Amino acid sequence: NLTNLELGGVGNNEGNLVSGNGRDGCRLISCSGTVYGNKIGTDITGNDTLPNDPFHTEYNTAFNCNGYNGLSGNLIIGGMEPGQRNIFSGNDIALNIADYSGQYSVINNLIGQTLSGLVSPFQYFGFQMYYDTNHVTLENNFIYGVNAGVFATQGKNLLASDNVMGLD
Numbered sequence: 001n002l003t004n005l006e007l008g009g010v011g012n013n014e015g016n017l018v019s020g021n022g023r024d025g026c027r028l029i030s031c032s033g034t035v036y037g038n039k040i041g042t043d044i045t046g047n048d049t050l051p052n053d054p055f056h057t058e059y060n061t062a063f064n065c066n067g068y069n070g071l072s073g074n075l076i077i078g079g080m081e082p083g084q085r086n087i088f089s090g091n092d093i094a095l096n097i098a099d100y101s102g103q104y105s106v107i108n109n110l111i112g113q114t115l116s117g118l119v120s121p122f123q124y125f126g127f128q129m130y131y132d133t134n135h136v137t138l139e140n141n142f143i144y145g146v147n148a149g150v151f152a153t154q155g156k157n158l159l160a161s162d163n164v165m166g167l168d
Helices: none
Strands: 002-008 026-029 031-036 061-066 074-078 093-098 103-107 125-129 134-139 148-152 156-161
Touching: 002 026, 026 031, 061 074, 093 103
Parallel strands: 002 031, 026 061, 031 074, 061 093, 074 103, 093 125, 103 134, 125 148, 134 156
Antiparallel strands: none
C-alpha cells in the first residue's frame, strides 16, 4: 500500500511520459496520493498517439488503478490548476479504476484522445469503472471512447458532472 504517491508534477517538465510499453502504461495498486501533468499513451508533445502495446497483442490500459486484498487507494488524478491535467490515450481503455473500497477524484483530464484530437483506432472506452468499484468522482474531464466515453458496471457511488463526452 503506497501512500504519499506523487506521480508527475505541476512544474515545467515535471510530468511523466509513459508510452510504448509492452502492455499497460501505468498500473497503480492500492496507492494514495496525486497524479498530475502526465502524458500516457501519447508522444512527448501530447499531440500524437504512442500506445502502450503498440502492436496490440493484448487487451491493455493506458492508466490502471486497482485495489488489492482489502487495501484501497485514495487518488486525486488531475486538477483545475495549471499543469495538473493528465492525458490518457492510445490503448483499449484510456483510464480504468477497479477498487471496491478506494476513493478516486478524476478532475480536468483529457481521457481518450490527444491534444490534437487523435484517437487510437483500438481504443474501446475512455473511462472504465468496474469490479464493485466504489466512490469515484469524474469532474470537468474531456472523455472520448470509440465504443463509449464512460463504461461503468458492477460499481456504486459514481458522481459525474461537467464532463464533455464525445468528439469536440
